[in-house]
Amino acid sequence: MLGIYFSGTGNSKYCIEKFVQTYDSKAKAFSIEDKELLQHIEKHETIVFSYPVQYSNIPKILRDFIDNNKTLWKGKRVFVIATMGLFSGDGSGVLARLLKKYGAVVIGGLHLKMPDSIGDEKALKRSLEKNKELIRNAEKKIEQAVRQLRENKPTQEGLGIWYQLAGLFGQRLYFINKTKRYTDKLKIDSQKCIGCKRCVTLCPMKNIRMNDKIAVSDNQCTMCYRCVNNCPRQAITLLGRQVVEQSVVEKYL
Template sequence: MVVIYFSGTGNSRYVAELFCNEYDEGAKAFSIEDDDITQVVKNEEMLVFAYPVQYSTVPKILRDFIIENNELWESKKVFVIATMGLFSGDGAGILGRLLLQYGAEVIGGLHLKMPDSIGDEKVLKRPLEKNRELVKKAEQKISRSVQLLKSGKPTQEGIGVLYRMAGFFGQRLYFGHKTKNYSNKLRVDEDKCIGCGKCEKLCPMNNIKIVDKKVVQNNQCTMCYRCINNCSKQAMTLLGKKVVEQSVIEKYL
C-alpha cells in the first residue's frame, strides 16, 4: 500500500504519514510533488489518497495531477481521506468519482476535521486547545479506520448519494466555481514584504517568483495557503484582507 497526498499547511501530510504507520511499517507516504511519484504508483495495487477539500471539492493542483496521469489509476483499489476545517459533505467521494472515471475501484473513505488552514478568515478560527483536540480525535479516528480497512470493512464516509447531496447543496453549488481554475487573487503587501523568497520555495505551483526583492505572480495559485501561513511578515492574503492566524500542523502537535 502507498499513501499519496497533497498538503498545504501539513494536515493531509500528517494524516497520510500516520495512516501509513498504523497500517504497516513498510507502507510509505508520497507527495504528488515528489519526482518519482508516478513510478511508485505503477507498482502498487492499493492506493490511499489524502487531501484537503476546498469548498467540498478537489484542489485544482490535485485534480490536474489525477487527469494528467489518468492511465495510472486503472484497476487500482483506492481509499480516500479528506481533511477539512469545517464541512465537506462528500470530500472523499468527489475525488473517488474522479478516479472511478479512469478505472479505479473506490473501496471507502474517511473524513477528518483538522485545524483550519485559511489564515486570513477570522470566522474559521478556533482556540489553540480546540485545534489540538481536533488533531487528537483525528488520530484516534485514523487508528479505528485502519483496523476496519485491514478487516475488510473500510469506512464509507463521503461515499454515496446522501453524502454527495450534502456536498453539492452544502458548498459546491455556491462556491464550486472557485476551484475550477487557478486563482489570481493572491495579494502581497509590498510595505510588509522583505523579498526573502520563502514563499517562492514553498509554492507547489511555481506561481511566485522574487524579482528585485518583490513578488511576481503567474496567477496560478491553487489556494493551498502555504505562503500565507509561513510568511514571516504576514504580508500575503488570499480570501481575507489580513492574516488572522498562521496555521501549520506543527503548531498543534
Template sequence: MWQKTNQQTESWRYVMTGIYFSGTGNTKFCVDTFLKEYGYSTNSFSIEDNETLGRIENENEIVIGYPVQYSNIPKIVKDYIIYNRHIWKGKSIFIIATMGLFSGDGAGILARLLKNYGAIIVGGLHLKMPDSICDEKALKRSFEENKKIVMKAEEKICKSVCNIKNGKPPQEGLGIVYHFAGLFGQRLYFFWKTQKYTDKLKINTIKCIGCGLCEKLCPMGNIAVKNGIAASSDKCTMCYRCISKCPTQAITLLGKKVIEQNDVSKYL
C-alpha cells in the first residue's frame, strides 16, 4: 500500500481522497497541501459534506485530517468514525493530526480506532499550526511567529510526501512510545473534556446582534438564533468556528473574553 510505480502513481492521483474536520481552517489547509504536493486532482471533503461518505466508500486510499484536542479526537470525529464503522474495512489510511502545542499520539489514537473497524494505517503526520483557541491569552503567538509555523508545516508536508513516494511514510503518533506520551502528557488529566460534547459555550447577549453567522457555521447545530439573540445548547464540539467568526466577539468557551480571532488564511 502507498508504494507505487511511476505508472501506478499517475493513475492513483485521480482516486485519492482527502477528508477532514477543521475549525479555523488549519487542518483543511494541511490536507489540501498534502494532496497538492502529491499531485492529486481530487478535492478534499469535510466530514460534514453529504458526498463525503460516497467518496470514502468508492476509494481505497484516504488521507484523514483533524485537530487534536487534549491529545484526543474531537467528539464529532470520533462519532463519525464509529457511526460509519462499516466503511473503513480494507481502506488504506494516512492520518494528519494538527495541533497548537503537543499531542503525543495525536495520529495514533485515531489509528487505533480505525484499526478496530478493519482499516490499514499507512502512517501518521503531526503538524504544529497556529492555535485556534481564541479566548486564552497564554496560547497566543505573534503574527510573524504564526507565519513561520505555517511555513514549517508546509515544508514538513513536502518532506513527508517525498518520503511516502520513496516507500517510507512517516509514523508520527503511532506506536507505544507515542501512546504513552499522549496518555500521560494530557489525556489522563483532561480525559473527560473530549468524552462528551460540552455545554460550556457562552454567548454574551449584550454583544450579540443576532446575525445568525454562528448558527450557520456550527457543525453540530448547537446554536440557534431566537428572538434576535443567539443561544447555545449542550452539543459543542469545541471547534471554535463561531468564536473565530463572530463579528462582535460575543462568544467564548474556555476563556472569559476573545483575545484574538483565528483563521489560517491570515498567515498564507
C-alpha cells in the first residue's frame, strides 16, 4: 500500500499517514511534491489518496498532477480520503471519477471532518477543544475504515450518484471557477512583511518570490493556505481581509 497526498495545513497528511500505518506499519505516504513519488507509484498496486476538498472539488495542483501522470493510474486499486471543514458531498468521489477515467479501479472512499484551514474567514472557526475533538473523531473513523478495508468491505463515502448530486448542487456548480484555474487573489501586506521567506519556502506552486526583501505573489496560487497559516506577522490573506486564526494540524494534536 502506498499513500499519496496533497496537504495545505497538514490535515490530509496527518490522516493518510494514520490510515496507511494503521493498515501496515511499514507503509509510507508521500506528497505529490516529492520528486521520488512517481517511482514509488510504479511499484505499488494499491494506492490511498488524501486531499483537502475545495468548494466540493479537487485543488488545481492535485488535478494537474493526476492529469500530467495519467498513464500511471491504469489498473491501480485506489482508495480516496477527502478532508473537509464541513460537508463536501462527493469529496472523495470527484477525485475517484478522475482516476477512474484514467483506468484506476476505485475500491472505496472516506470523508473526514477536520479543523478549518481557511485562516482569513470566520465561517467555520471552532474552539480549540472542538478542533481537538474533530481530530479524535477522525482517528476513530480511520481505524474503522481500515478494519473494513481488511475485511474487503471498504467504506464508500463520497461515491455514488447521490453524493455526486450533493457535491454538485451544494457548492461545485456555483464555485466551479474557483478551482478550474489557479488564482491571482493572494494578497501580501508589504507593511507587515518582514522578509523571512517562510512563505516562499512553503508555497507548493513557487508562486511567492522576494522583491527587494518583501514577499510578492504571482498568479499561480492553488489556495492551500500554507502561507496564510504560517506567516509570523499574519501578513497574507486570500479570501478574507484579515487573518482570523492561523490553523495548522499540530496545534490540535
